[in-house]
Amino acid sequence: MEKNKKSIGAFIGEYGAFIALALLVIVISCISPEFRTASNFLNLLRQASFNGLIAFGMTCVILSDGIDLSVGSTFALSAIICAEFLINGWPAPLAILVSLIAGTGLGAVSGLLVTKGRLQPFIATLITMTAYRGLAFILTSGKPISRLAASIESDAGAFLFKMLGKGNLEIGPKSAFISIPIPVIILVAAFAIFYFVLHHTTFGRKLYATGSNAKCANLVGVNTSAVKIIVYAISGFMSALAGLIMISRVDSAQCTLGEGFELDAIAAVALGGTSMSGGRGKILGTIAGVLIIAVLNNGLNILGVPTYYQEVIKAIVILVAVLSDRKR
Amino acid sequence: MNIEMKGINKSFGTNQVLKDAGFVLKDGEVHALMGENGAGKSTLMKILTGVYTRDAGTVLVDGEEVTYRSPQEAEKAGIVFIYQELNVLFDLTVEENLFMGKEITKFGGVCDKKAMRAKAQEMMDKMGVNIPVNAVMSDLSVGQQQMVEICKALMVDAKVLIMDEPTAALTQSETEVLFEVMNSLRKKGVSIVYISHRMEEIFELCDRITILRDGSYVGTENIKDIDMDGVVQMMIGREIGERFPKRDVKIGEEVIRVEGLTKGKTFKDVNFSVRAGEVLGVSGLMGAGRTEIMQAIFGNLPYDSGKIFIEGNETKIKNPRQAIAAGIGFITEDRKTEGLLLEKSIAENIDIANLKKVSNNGVLAKSKQAELVKKGIEEFRVKCFGPQHETGNLSGGNQQKVVLAKWIYTDPKILILDEPTRGVDIGAKKEIYSVINDMAAKGVAVIMVSSELPEVLGMSDRIMVVHEGEVTGILDAADADQAKVMTLATGGSL
Numbered sequence: 052m053e054k055n056k057k058s059i060g061a062f063i064g065e066y067g068a069f070i071a072l073a074l075l076v077i078v079i080s081c082i083s084p085e086f087r088t089a090s091n092f093l094n095l096l097r098q099a100s101f102n103g104l105i106a107f108g109m110t111c112v113i114l115s116d117g118i119d120l121s122v123g124s125t126f127a128l129s130a131i132i133c134a135e136f137l138i139n140g141w142p143a144p145l146a147i148l149v150s151l152i153a154g155t156g157l158g159a160v161s162g163l164l165v166t167k168g169r170l171q172p173f174i175a176t177l178i179t180m181t182a183y184r185g186l187a188f189i190l191t192s193g194k195p196i197s198r199l200a201a202s203i204e205s206d207a208g209a210f211l212f213k214m215l216g217k218g219n220l221e222i223g224p225k226s227a228f229i230s231i232p233i234p235v236i237i238l239v240a241a242f243a244i245f246y247f248v249l250h251h252t253t254f255g256r257k258l259y260a261t262g263s264n265a266k267c268a269n270l271v272g273v274n275t276s277a278v279k280i281i282v283y284a285i286s287g288f289m290s291a292l293a294g295l296i297m298i299s300r301v302d303s304a305q306c307t308l309g310e311g312f313e314l315d316a317i318a319a320v321a322l323g324g325t326s327m328s329g330g331r332g333k334i335l336g337t338i339a340g341v342l343i344i345a346v347l348n349n350g351l352n353i354l355g356v357p358t359y360y361q362e363v364i365k366a367i368v369i370l371v372a373v374l375s376d377r378k379r
Numbered sequence: 380m381n382i383e384m385k386g387i388n389k390s391f392g393t394n395q396v397l398k399d400a401g402f403v404l405k406d407g408e409v410h411a412l413m414g415e416n417g418a419g420k421s422t423l424m425k426i427l428t429g430v431y432t433r434d435a436g437t438v439l440v441d442g443e444e445v446t447y448r449s450p451q452e453a454e455k456a457g458i459v460f461i462y463q464e465l466n467v468l469f470d471l472t473v474e475e476n477l478f479m480g481k482e483i484t485k486f487g488g489v490c491d492k493k494a495m496r497a498k499a500q501e502m503m504d505k506m507g508v509n510i511p512v513n514a515v516m517s518d519l520s521v522g523q524q525q526m527v528e529i530c531k532a533l534m535v536d537a538k539v540l541i542m543d544e545p546t547a548a549l550t551q552s553e554t555e556v557l558f559e560v561m562n563s564l565r566k567k568g569v570s571i572v573y574i575s576h577r578m579e580e581i582f583e584l585c586d587r588i589t590i591l592r593d594g595s596y597v598g599t600e601n602i603k604d605i606d607m608d609g610v611v612q613m614m615i616g617r618e619i620g621e622r623f624p625k626r627d628v629k630i631g632e633e634v635i636r637v638e639g640l641t642k643g644k645t646f647k648d649v650n651f652s653v654r655a656g657e658v659l660g661v662s663g664l665m666g667a668g669r670t671e672i673m674q675a676i677f678g679n680l681p682y683d684s685g686k687i688f689i690e691g692n693e694t695k696i697k698n699p700r701q702a703i704a705a706g707i708g709f710i711t712e713d714r715k716t717e718g719l720l721l722e723k724s725i726a727e728n729i730d731i732a733n734l735k736k737v738s739n740n741g742v743l744a745k746s747k748q749a750e751l752v753k754k755g756i757e758e759f760r761v762k763c764f765g766p767q768h769e770t771g772n773l774s775g776g777n778q779q780k781v782v783l784a785k786w787i788y789t790d791p792k793i794l795i796l797d798e799p800t801r802g803v804d805i806g807a808k809k810e811i812y813s814v815i816n817d818m819a820a821k822g823v824a825v826i827m828v829s830s831e832l833p834e835v836l837g838m839s840d841r842i843m844v845v846h847e848g849e850v851t852g853i854l855d856a857a858d859a860d861q862a863k864v865m866t867l868a869t870g871g872s873l
Contacts, residue, residue, distance in 0.1 A: 251742055251743050252738075252741050252742055252743060253734040253735075253738045253741050253742075253743060254741065255743075256727065256730060256731055256734060256743065257731070257734070259720075259723070259727070260720055260723070260727075260731045263720040263721075263722055263723055264716070264717075264719070264720045264721065266716060266717050267716070267717050267718060267719060267720055268720070268731065269679075269698075269699055270677075270679060270699050270709060270711060270717055270718075271699070271703075271731055271732040271785065272699055272700045272703040272732065273731065274698075274700060330720070330722060330723070331722060
């Protein structure tokens, strides 16, 4: 009832994650001159892009009242599929396309297990997570596949592949341009697309309705099964996209890629205020969550906090942010 | 126990829900608390039992001023609130529920199951109900679950029981058992506050009645000294006129015909048809299969055999989407779990059934959305702050209006309403009847399932009666009466 008044409480509730983010940036900037440089911020954004892309897909899945534990494995498996094709001399655009389709399909399998198989999302994606990781090991026999760019025959293809993870877009006058990493540009574009789809399309409405009350949504003609399959497919696609950026950047692929990524993505979504029981949440919150995690990773490193302590500090920040975000 | 509440004020934010409200409860009486939805009955009781705090006013219990800070404190004092949504653990057994938090133990912490079972059985016997104490709650009927709740209250030696719409989900015979239990409690000196919209029950059961309107105390009467019209007048502050508004509609061509619809033992060989502008009432006891038949027609429940014809053409309906495409709208029995997205706004609830109307090629059009929801709120007179009001915070009647609005804007040819006025106050009921009449006037074929006989008799052109999954008769409203319908509903023949 008090929601109609824009009180300070409501403002904090709505933008809590951004306030937390701003506080973090200010505090770390005050302590460390190294942190507050433009090049470090761009670097930080590039590091955030992997988790960001995955977290966007994760947001959709969680909004549908699901969860996707398989994102890290999908990330690895689809990247390995791309690497295998490249090593075997396929043109880069085709290998990339196949990898993205594979990721989408892998995600859709989770969706089918949830809908047609009537498995709980946690269990369904625990199964796919395990299976995909296993397949990644089988495909590579546990060995890394490296020198990917060098195995691409055409120069244009090699350029395209390298651009994904290593490229920069130079903006501004020649004398004082800033180079924005391509992964950051992909992240921003993805954000815009997700924002539009979630808040301005009928699919977005159907997704929120499905997560809010699937029974009711189904009765007014929403194909809730289709909505669920689609969100897992989206999540798979986003994981594959992030995986491609990763192997482009490191120029090799291996079966342990992306281990534990599901946790960072879920943490980012939770930080952003999306309800774990579906139906409520915003993509804007997720981006704030992604940035909080990135700032923590980057900042704590720069401050020279030992790795073991970093994890505990991260946990505390997430706890505080999520608690303060809770209504009432 | 005597309770006196007076001058109670309560606001949520800027919304004052109680203004000088109150009532007096005497020892060993059944006291009806009536008022339209949103009149403040539940809020007043929640203030008494410490769920909410009051802004002003006094509460006297046996002459002493008290303020309970939690339901547990009120319970200790002997005041127990039995909510409409039962507060039981469905996966546990009856005895486990009864002793939750107050287990009998031995050796300092081990549950003494034997003692608990014996005590539970003793309580059940005392109430005169026959419920196996080792049964799992979810296997019991709603009526039995309610008995367990009452039993739980008696275990803490309740002197005042507050019951909110206890009969809303009960069958006739379960209601009778409940009334017997309530009568015997009254004899033992337990006072009962009885909140209900069912006039007949109140006149059968209660000693006195207090009426609230718009959060304020209107008056208290002995039930002997007042009649139904008087109560209604006090509730709404004016005369309501005809209870069921008249309808003058020319009945047209057949719109839907169902032939031989069968699903195992749930329903068998159901045949009926409804024509344009006609209202078919569907009557029967709880569990007779009425809802299931409607769910099957709407594609939400698979059936074994049978055919559905819409405007003369056989139509296969396997899911709700196909039903909607065929022109069927379905207002379900349970608006909280199936009818509404409770955490979403009025706007979103209306949109979700009308996505094509409020979008262009899959992109939402804000102006179309705003227009539709504005129309909905105005036409259906939904009491709210605006389109963004969360439907979960609306009163029952207003929630039902939102459900009606969302379906009616899909322009259905056939409208199925399952218990459309359950838990809805008299004023809103009449508005819902008007909506049904308007739909019929527009040539929609209306099917209305209802457990309230006066409503079925007052609203229908024909009445189909279902007994244990079989249609036992279809009566013309002109020669139907309560006795005939009840005879058919209980398996008799005319």
